[in-house]
Amino acid sequence: MSIKNIEAIRMDFPVLHQKVHGKPWVYLDNAASGQKPLPVINAISEYYLKYHSNVHRGVHYMSQLATDKFEAARKTVQHFLNAEHDHEIIWTTGTTEGINLVAATYGRKFLKEGDEILITGMEHHANIVPWQMLCEEKGCVLRVVPVLENGTLDMASFYELFSDKTRFLSVVHVSNALGTLNPVKEMIKHAHSKNIPVLLDGAQSSCHFAIDVQDLDCDFFVFSGHKVFGPTGIGVLYGKTEYLEKMPPYKGGGEMIETVTFEKTTYAGLPFKFEAGTPDIANAIGLAAAMDYIHSIGWDVMEAQEKFLLEYATEEILKIGGIKLYGTSPEKCSVLSFLIEGIHPYDTGTILDKMGIAVRTGHHCAQPLMGRFCIPGTVRASFAFYNTKEEVDALISGLKRIKTMFL
Amino acid sequence: MKQSILDTESEIIEEFEMFDDWTDKYQYIIDMGKSLQPLSDNEKTEQNLVRGCQSQVWLTAHTEGENVVFQADSDAIITKGLIALLVKVLSGNTPDEILAARLEFMDKIGIREHLSPTRANGLNAMVTKMKAYALGLKSLKG
Numbered sequence: 001m002s003i004k005n006i007e008a009i010r011m012d013f014p015v016l017h018q019k020v021h022g023k024p025w026v027y028l029d030n031a032a033s034g035q036k037p038l039p040v041i042n043a044i045s046e047y048y049l050k051y052h053s054n055v056h057r058g059v060h061y062m063s064q065l066a067t068d069k070f071e072a073a074r075k076t077v078q079h080f081l082n083a084e085h086d087h088e089i090i091w092t093t094g095t096t097e098g099i100n101l102v103a104a105t106y107g108r109k110f111l112k113e114g115d116e117i118l119i120t121g122m123e124h125h126a127n128i129v130p131w132q133m134l135c136e137e138k139g140c141v142l143r144v145v146p147v148l149e150n151g152t153l154d155m156a157s158f159y160e161l162f163s164d165k166t167r168f169l170s171v172v173h174v175s176n177a178l179g180t181l182n183p184v185k186e187m188i189k190h191a192h193s194k195n196i197p198v199l200l201d202g203a204q205s206s207c208h209f210a211i212d213v214q215d216l217d218c219d220f221f222v223f224s225g226h227k228v229f230g231p232t233g234i235g236v237l238y239g240k241t242e243y244l245e246k247m248p249p250y251k252g253g254g255e256m257i258e259t260v261t262f263e264k265t266t267y268a269g270l271p272f273k274f275e276a277g278t279p280d281i282a283n284a285i286g287l288a289a290a291m292d293y294i295h296s297i298g299w300d301v302m303e304a305q306e307k308f309l310l311e312y313a314t315e316e317i318l319k320i321g322g323i324k325l326y327g328t329s330p331e332k333c334s335v336l337s338f339l340i341e342g343i344h345p346y347d348t349g350t351i352l353d354k355m356g357i358a359v360r361t362g363h364h365c366a367q368p369l370m371g372r373f374c375i376p377g378t379v380r381a382s383f384a385f386y387n388t389k390e391e392v393d394a395l396i397s398g399l400k401r402i403k404t405m406f407l
Numbered sequence: 408m409k410q411s412i413l414d415t416e417s418e419i420i421e422e423f424e425m426f427d428d429w430t431d432k433y434q435y436i437i438d439m440g441k442s443l444q445p446l447s448d449n450e451k452t453e454q455n456l457v458r459g460c461q462s463q464v465w466l467t468a469h470t471e472g473e474n475v476v477f478q479a480d481s482d483a484i485i486t487k488g489l490i491a492l493l494v495k496v497l498s499g500n501t502p503d504e505i506l507a508a509r510l511e512f513m514d515k516i517g518i519r520e521h522l523s524p525t526r527a528n529g530l531n532a533m534v535t536k537m538k539a540y541a542l543g544l545k546s547l548k549g
Contacts, residue, residue, distance in 0.1 A: 344462055347483050350485050376482065
């Protein structure tokens, strides 16, 4: 494995080498979306330039070639997640669709009135609303594991919230707003001891460390391509075969059928049962290129850089004084959520933008979590492996400047 | 004689032309925000709220003679500064004058990025609410 230094890695990301408002662009909004390395961009254009054809239906050469690459991409995802079978990899448009798919198929078929669905207080809206919709339709009840002051889950409550009516656990692997890495293996083990299936929302974990769905033993795992440095508009639902097989289809159309007559349609097997219509071929190929790229850099290199950036930024930001951090779990990913006391996050974000520094401000699509801390939102700087110490320094000096402008 | 909306706009444009860089401009907006008379807590009602994603804006209006008088507040200072500019331009004018105002100064002073409807408290939402108040007060008088 070749270990590139950060400057060499940054050369793979053309978008980073730009100026915003006349200043070098500092991109610290990686938890919202990761940037794309050249191999991803090239894989997508190569597909359109050299072998675009529809998949799974043509006898002609290019259709076969496109099908081979498309199905090879599925295998790449299988290995990325260490799934047992490639038919357990279902293409979606992203995390949101993955959760909606499970709620609308497994949820509708197997959950009934009075059944309880367990989530946590640090879910983003995509892991709240689909379950609320299911609850409204079926009369199920949503139970929520509380979040402690340091941004970790109240595990005592987690155990207490299980009842003889609990039927499903859907939990975020890593919190987008706080960075907290949840003890999901422990949670999955407990749920399984009561025969309750578990969905892991991997939107924020799959970009930070290697995922092994067999080791985690989750029944479903969902994530978005764009957060793992792949294209927008594509994502993945992993499901164990035993669950996917007993779930009804999600959308109807071409690709997902075996035979169609006006009297009766029979459905295709896995994974095609869940993939109606022409799939997002180009972006599936682009996502596989992103995963190959990650492996070429190496998780160890990426994790080491992110750990360094988080520790350095945390240390430096606390030196400024008058700054409160949200999410101080000992187990966390490279997300720094904070408020400068007395300054609204929108004000901080607006001035940082003027300095060329991109952060996220607001409720991070996790309004209940912000409510938990009684704040309108936070400023969130989130680091990727291609960020540098100098970029953290720019953030810190920006924050110092902001304090003098507002206070 | 009172100053016209266009004259106030020109005055603001001239002031902004004197700023060399963005820091001076934003410091001015921040200072405008700080000096805007805050609304009392009982005026910060749901009804007076201009819906926004990131910062909250409250806006009230009443008439003094022929003219509409606006008061506003926000939990974010830059937002408050921007709405202070709008209050400075529009407050104290008749409903018809307010409804006819094109407010081109917002473009000219380079705060266009705050106009996007997806931006937290897009100025557009504030302008729309101010004009809605003017229309409402006009019809009450009418």
